[in-house]
Amino acid sequence: MRKNLIASVAFLLASSTAVLAQSATDGKVKIGILNDQSGVYADFGGKSSVEAAKMAVEDFGGKVLDVPVEIVDADHQNKPDIASNIARQWYDTEQVDAIMELTTSSVALAVQAIGKEKKKIDIVTGAATTDLTGKACSPYGFHWAYDTHALAVGTGGALVKQGGDSWFFLTADYAFGYSLEQQTSDYVKASGGKVVGAVRHPLSTQDFSSFLLQAQSSGAKVIGLANAGLDTANAIKQAAEFGITQGGQHLAALLFTLAEVHGLGLEAAQGLTLTEGYYWNRDDESRAFAKKFFARTGKMPNMIHAGTYSAVTQYLKAVQKAGTDETEAVAKQLHEMPVDDVFGRGGTVGANGRMIHDMYLLQVKKPSESKEPWDYFNVLATIPGKEAYIDPAKSGCDLVK
Structure with missing residues (x-):
């Protein structure tokens, strides 16, 4: 009887452990x-x-x-x-x-x-x-x-190949902006281009005039917008007021998505090159x-x-x-x-925790090219994940052996 009792208890404990192992902790x-x-x-x-x-x-x-x-x-x-x-x-x-x-x-x-x-x-x-x-x-x-490396490889790489070999950066003054500027600068230099200057602006600033004037006077072929969201949209709007693109300089929206293109409108955004990891169409x-x-x-x-x-x-x-x-x-x-x-x-x-997947190099359509609401992009190229992202072994993560 004692042996049977011990066996029964052991069975119950094992069953309980199995149930716990297949359940949420709370x-x-x-x-x-x-x-x-x-x-x-x-x-x-x-x-x-x-x-x-x-x-x-x-x-x-x-x-x-x-x-x-x-x-x-x-x-x-x-x-x-x-x-x-x-x-x-x-x-x-x-x-x-x-x-x-x-x-x-x-x-x-x-x-x-x-x-x-x-x-x-x-x-x-x-x-x-x-x-x-x-x-x-x-x-x-x-x-x-x-991440910023994928954006640099996509948008930065495309513009350098198109002859944009001198850059000036308008950079959001915090970790994201620094990283995006650095990654893109490294890629531009490695491709034979040069960075002639940079200026940093506060997050969510409303007035880009002084920053844009510095970029304009630099003579750089490409003005890299190392910011995002409404900051990028506002910089693009104000750049138009200064006639920057009409003067021959190119704006690079390094982190610009479908949401910001919609907010800005095709008339203002047409021709911009950008990189996303997904396109709905x-x-x-x-x-x-x-x-x-x-x-x-x-x-x-x-x-x-x-x-x-x-x-x-x-x-x-x-x-x-x-x-x-x-x-x-x-x-x-x-x-x-x-x-x-x-x-x-x-x-x-x-x-290192990086999910490696393909990215897409996109160009904003002209209003005449858009066939339906939200039809905003031409897909210029697919960037393979292994090209878009840093090799985990070279990422600086101490978890990678």
Whole structure:
């Protein structure tokens, strides 16, 4: 009888362990979307990224490991201290398992550092700095939609090939701007071009006149706009007032997406060259996803929105495959699983957390070329992922052996 009792207890313990191994640690899976919802990057990502995350959960079935999946969101106002406070509260008291989107590089770096400390996953789709998968990499940090190196290779490379061999930069004065200017400068120089100068402007400035006059007087063939969102749109509008492009200089919108082209309008944006990781009018699958997204948001998705959908979907797949939402197990699956969805086809994740996928070199159409609303781009080239992104072994991440 004693032997039978011991055997029964052992069986029950083993059964309980197996159940726990195939369940969420607290009875739910909770994902936080933390981004700019009211400032200069509100159209770039904003509430539309929240809707993309909710779409991903719904398309996944609303559950994983037989527990509900919940999306929460907050506006970090582009301030690392506010973002850090929200992240700590989410992780410490609100049982958030992972934080995603994280527009603004300074914010993403701060939140990734907290995630590393607390062993929590973050997947960045909105920020650009390569430091996220370089010197600031984390075993629990992933960079999904694009980065400054991919933008430099795409837009910078295209303009150098077209004869734009002298550059002057208008740079947003924080981590993202510095990274984008540096990556593009390196690429221009390596291609035989030169950088004749640069000027930095505050985030969300309204008056670019003094910065544009410096760029104009530099005589550079290309004025590289190492900024994003409304900053880029405003710089382009004010450049037109100074007759910069009419004078023969070319504007390079180094981070410009479908959302900003729509806000600026084809008349003002026509001819601009830019790089994105997704275009809604690429094929039947991307068009079907975009129409569902449009029905919810009233806009077509850019690479941030589609990338957020992909990141949430891949995270849920990793939880499902791991059989738990425990961080180490899920991070292992995220590193090992291929990415194959409407955004990241044939994608792979490097040891540094960089998701490597193809990028697209695009040119804004003339108004006469656009056949329907939101039909804004001609696809000039597909940039293979291995060309677009830094080799993980050369990224400076100490996780790569």
